[in-house]
Amino acid sequence: HAAARYLRDLYSIFNDWTLVIAAYNCGPGNVNKAIRRAGGKRNYWDIYYYLPRETRGYVPAFIAATYTMAYYKEHNLKPTAMSFPLTVDTLMVSGMLHLQQVSEVLDIPMKTLRDLNPQYKLDIIPATEKQYSLKLPLDYVGPFIDKEKEIFAYKDSVFFNKNLLANPSRYTSSYQHDAPSGSKKIVYKVKDGDVLGTIAERHGVSVGQLRSWNNIRGNLIRIGQKLIIYVPERTAQRLGYAQESAVEGDDAAFVYHRVKRGDTLWDIARQYPGVSYTDIKNLNNLTDDKLMPGQMLKLKPKG
Incomplete structure (x- = not known):
């Protein structure tokens, strides 16, 4: 009864059963954080990548189990008695x-x-x-x-004959991958809160490509880990990789701003007199308002 009352209370908050199931697993606070990070979207699949990893598996498993129990006849499945020991x-x-x-x-x-x-x-x-x-x-x-x-x-x-056991290092120590033609290789450093899905979306690639390029099985990544990503030159420029290398060289003709977590184009423009939202977009060839922490933006010519 306590669990049922808790589910009822969660539904009064989220008014969506998939969000209720997610909140039951990871807590309503984590679901609210995911909603904020997704820009206020309240669809479970829109906030999926911002939820804890366990919850990302919990809700689909719950849906699958419920579907199986309700529609097993349509798939020619038949219940069988369990043969587990009682204790x-x-x-x-x-x-x-x-x-x-x-x-x-x-x-x-x-x-x-x-x-x-x-x-x-x-x-x-x-x-x-x-x-x-x-x-x-x-x-x-x-x-x-x-x-x-x-x-x-x-x-x-x-059962454990060493001569018959495979050595994993033989297959992984010299891992090779194919780089897409016409692409630029960049190295992305994983930050707190990153998951493969959001990194892939931000760079315009698929999660499968990230796994392949970095020899990753599953979805586990760690803060500080460096990921190899191949993107078109235009995408690299939009994300600030090209600009950052220029700043580190001899190009001192422009004033630059390094994007911090939470920055928006409007906020950045207000920090610099004579700089507008449109100026920043045009100088950096931005097609949308998406920014990435660490990205370098041209603001205006010096002087």
Whole structure:
């Protein structure tokens, strides 16, 4: 009842069930921040990239689960009885372990182990550098503890033969990618609040291209990370990459302004006497009002 009342209160705030589900997951404060960063838009998909990563997956998963429950017949899906044990417990494992080792030593069906531990897609628990969880039927927890050494030693030379294991560095240490023809290579430094989606949108490229150019799997990036991006020369100029290199050289004929977070063209123009909003757009060949922190803008000729 408390959860239902909370959902009712959230709906009175957002008046949109997708936003309510997002707020239930990450809190209404984070949803309001995402709305502000999206320029006041109140559609979940418009604020998607400004939400926490977990919430970006939570809402689509909720929608998918609801759709499946409501329309399973239309897709020829049939409910089946669950075969999970009634009681289970979780152990923390240190060291490489194959579910087949546990299955054969303790005589637990592999299907049961896979159902209880779906995160291990290849049946391997890769606990080499940190502990990983292993969920077992409660009746098997004691036997596992008693036979732990035996389980790890069972057929380990078969399941973890070093001669048969691939070395990931062989495939990633010299990663190569193709640069689009006629493009300019720029290096973007990730800032607080950045996600791949907003970086891609800002530079006119796709998230898939960002992943490919930087050998990224998934969406995880870190503050300070440098990303290689290929954009047309005109886009590089619009975003200030070309102007910044000029300023760092010998071009001292113009007064420049380095864009700060929160700056707008109107705010910048008001800071400099004799400079208008239109002047800044024309001098910098800007086609819209989008600005990026760190971007260098020409304001007026010196003197």
